[in-house]
Amino acid sequence: MPGRDGLRRLEPVRSPSVTDQVFEALHRQILSLDLAPGTKVSEIDVARAFEVSRQPVRDAFFRLSQLGFLEIRPQRATVITRxxxxxxxxxxxxxxxxxxxxxxxxxxxxxxxxxxxxxxxxADQEAAVAADDRPGFHALDDEFHRRMCEMAGQGHVWSLIRDQKAHMDRVRFLSLASSAQTAFADHVDLVDALRRKDAAGAEAILGTHLGRIAAVLQAIRGEHPEYFDD
Known part of the structure; x- marks a missing residue:
């Protein structure tokens, strides 16, 4: 609420809870395929691995299930969704x-x-491609797109995009061995169009860039059919 000087009092910064930390760790492992589709997970094992009680793990599992990454089945094993x-x-x-x-x-x-x-x-992305640093490139790719949202004055949109694109990320991560160079080239072309303030060109490049996932999806499904649902 406003103080006597008319300024709003700052809200305290909330530290990540144990549930948040477990959720983020599991989320990263699922998207990077460290926890592959079809893998069985248990509250007991995860709690033991993170040295926490079962309640924050149970809460993290629920959040992941709401996003579609965990299938929680009563009296049966919980599994990473395909x-x-x-x-x-x-x-x-x-x-x-x-x-x-x-x-x-x-x-x-x-x-x-x-x-x-x-x-x-x-420049950092080019170095990651040259080093075949796939996790590094994936993070830099996200940072590139996040910064463009912020440069538009719409940084809050990235949290919406992050939740939505998570279903794309497992496919993207599997494809980085062959597609990182193409993604980097798209980014170079996009920055060039932004520099020239070529709106139509930039929109076409971005549309093509994000649309590549459709072709990649079919290729990855052919290589890893066991990771996909029916």
Whole structure:
């Protein structure tokens, strides 16, 4: 509430709870395929591994099940869900709509310092591709797209995109051996279009970039059919 000087009192920063920490750790392991689709998990084993009680694990499991990554079955083993092609394509649709809206806003206000920051990210991405650092490239890819949302003045949108794109991420991670160079090249072209304030060109590049998941999905399904649902 406002103080006597008219300024709003700062809200205390909330530290991540134990449930948050367990959720984030499991979420990362699921998206990176460290916990592969079809893997059985138990509250007892996870609690023991993280040295926590079962309640925060139970809460984290529930959150993951709500996102579609865990199948909790009474009296049966809890398993990491297999990849749903329908969920991936729905996530692609939502992500594309949100990111294109952010891009349209960003191209109106993007500054030279913004461009230089994106170029620094490109340099880091190029190094990750050269080193075949797939987790590193995946993180830098996310950072690139997150910063574009922030440059549009819509940083809050990234949390929505992050939740939606999670179903894409398992496919993306599996494809990085062959697709990281292509993704990097798309980013280079996108920054060039932003520098020139070429709105139509930037939107076309981003649409193509995010749309590649459809072709990648079929290739990955052919290579890893055991990871996909029927």
């Amino acid at each position: 990849i749903s092609e329908t969920a991936v394509l729905r996530a692609r649709f939502v992500r594309t709509a949100l990111e294109l809206a952010c891009l349209k806003a960003a191209i109106q206000t993007i500054s030279e310092p913004d461009i230089r920051e994106l170029e620094r990210l490109l």
